[in-house]
Amino acid sequence: MIRRVWLYTANVPMAAAFDHATRSRRGAESLLVEVELAGVRGWGEGAPRGYVTGETLDGAAQAVRRCDPAALAERIDWRTFDSAVASLAALPLPELVDGPSAAAAVEIALLDAVCRHFDRPLADVLxxxxxxxxxxxxxxxxxxxxxxxxxxxxxxxxxxxxxxxxxxxxxxxxxxxxxxxxxxxxxxxxxxxxxxxxxxxxxxxxxxxxxxxxxxxxxxxxxxxxxxxxxxxxxxxxxxxxxxxxxxxxxxxxxxxxxxxxxxxxxxxxxxxxxxxxxxxxxxxxxxxxxxxxxxxxxxxxxxxxxxxxxxxxxxxxxxxxxxxxxxxxxxxxxxxxxxxxxxxxxxxxxxxxxxxxxxxxxxxPTGELLRHTRCLATWEPDGEWRRSA
Ligand SMILES: [Mg+2]
Missing domain, CATH: 3.20.20.120 (Enolase-like C-terminal domain)
Known part of the structure; x- marks a missing residue:
């Protein structure tokens, strides 16, 4: 059911910095995952923050590439919206994807794609x-x-x-x-x-x-x-x-x-x-x-x-x-x-x-402005492995 997956980083400069007691932030550093099902695409995001969870953008990207979308797809019951959501909710994501921000990016992309496939709002997932x-x-x-x-x-x-x-x-x-x-x-x-x-x-x-x-x-x-x-x-x-x-x-x-x-x-x-x-x-x-x-x-x-x-x-x-x-x-x-x-x-x-x-x-x-600041790191297709992008 999963036709293709893209892994991106988004580095978007901020118009103004944000300061707190231990850090000043001047740009977005997000991990984006895009999942294509039959005819629809879902987007997910993770925000690895070293000072919150010890994660890095590179580490989170590697964690996504270590997970196997085919294995995930096999555990999802795609027949109806309810069955897809219930099987997604039952996935042991912390075991399948290492680190919270990588797991968030993968999970939100899958949920978004499932919702779009069945034409349902994300609120219905809850x-x-x-x-x-x-x-x-x-x-x-x-x-x-x-x-x-x-x-x-x-x-x-x-x-x-x-x-x-x-x-x-x-x-x-x-x-x-x-x-x-x-x-x-x-x-x-x-x-x-x-x-x-x-x-x-x-x-x-x-x-x-x-x-x-x-x-x-x-x-x-x-x-x-x-x-x-x-x-x-x-x-x-x-x-x-x-x-x-x-x-x-x-x-x-x-x-x-x-x-x-x-x-x-x-x-x-x-x-x-x-x-x-x-x-x-x-x-x-x-x-x-x-x-x-x-x-x-x-x-x-x-x-x-x-x-x-x-x-x-x-x-x-x-x-x-x-x-x-x-x-x-x-x-x-x-x-x-x-x-x-x-x-x-x-x-x-x-x-x-x-x-x-x-x-x-x-x-x-996503708008063109966001896409302009994203870099595709790797893609996955059902014939096998993640492929690094040129
Ligand atoms: Mg706080």
Missing amino acids: RVLDPPRRVLREGPTAVSLVIHLSRDVASVLDALPPGALAALRHVKIKVADPAGAVRRLAQARERLPADARVSLDANGTWSAAEAERIAGELAGVAWVEEPLPPRSWAELGRLRRATGLPVMLDESCTGPDDLRTAAASDAASHINVRLSKCGGFLAAARLALRAEALGLGCQLGVHVAEVGPLWAAGRTLATTWGMWQTVEAGRADEWFPTPLTRPAFAVDRSLHRVGPLAGPGTGIE
Whole structure:
């Protein structure tokens, strides 16, 4: 059933850099997989980020080339949409494709292709997980405003039109040193409506002692994302017991094993669910359901500079389930002023909302601008091996 597979890297320069405590990003570095079934093509994307999962773009590309599309195709029951989705959902992707971003690229491409083949939107795939009714809520959803490290919190908020400031439901602030974090939180609280929530993202840069010392000054924070070095389970548990600080795990939690350890050590109140670091659309959705069942809150996050399939698949989760404490949209419209997808990435920045995309599949196609910045590394056809591109 799989006629052809293409593996690409996309290197797209960003119009503006994005900074956080450990990294500054100036360009997109995504892995793209394109799968052709009879008459339709699906696109998937992975965002390997060394500082999140230890992955590299080269390593993730090699992981895709080590997987055998014929073996994958054999395990998919192509007869109906439901049977194809159920068999895809049952694939042990972490065993078949090494590394979360490579797995995400392959999985999203296959799901997109299956949806297009049966003319169904990606949202219909989520039914295979049989989510509890309480998590369902279709329609436009509020997204957070993210203020990165090199931006002054006061100036960003003061520059918003009054209506846009009043409409803010969640502001996420990138922080580095603890004293600066307290100052940035205060600047936001002074300007925001009382019902808007503020979270801080320290990207693992605080020591346990620093975090404990300033926790009292962070009263009113919705949560602190990744305050300590990743997977400091015992220290995170101690910090939470000693201070009651709400803690969201991001780099520390990429899958069910991390979630189990986090719950057992009481290391978190919240989890940041991002498709690429979690290994794909269904893996991310499953992790969110598991976290919710454990009583943990979930943010649906993005990786900086996702070029298309990742943000579109995330958009589907954002607008099909209402379980999210907050949703990040990213800023693809500002980072990539010439649209990389059709329809173009869009966020209503006066109401801080995003709406659902119309299917089938993820609902997006790559534009010439995206294709101009992609390089085909290899192709696969059913007669055998992956072939390196010239
Ligand atoms: Mg984070």
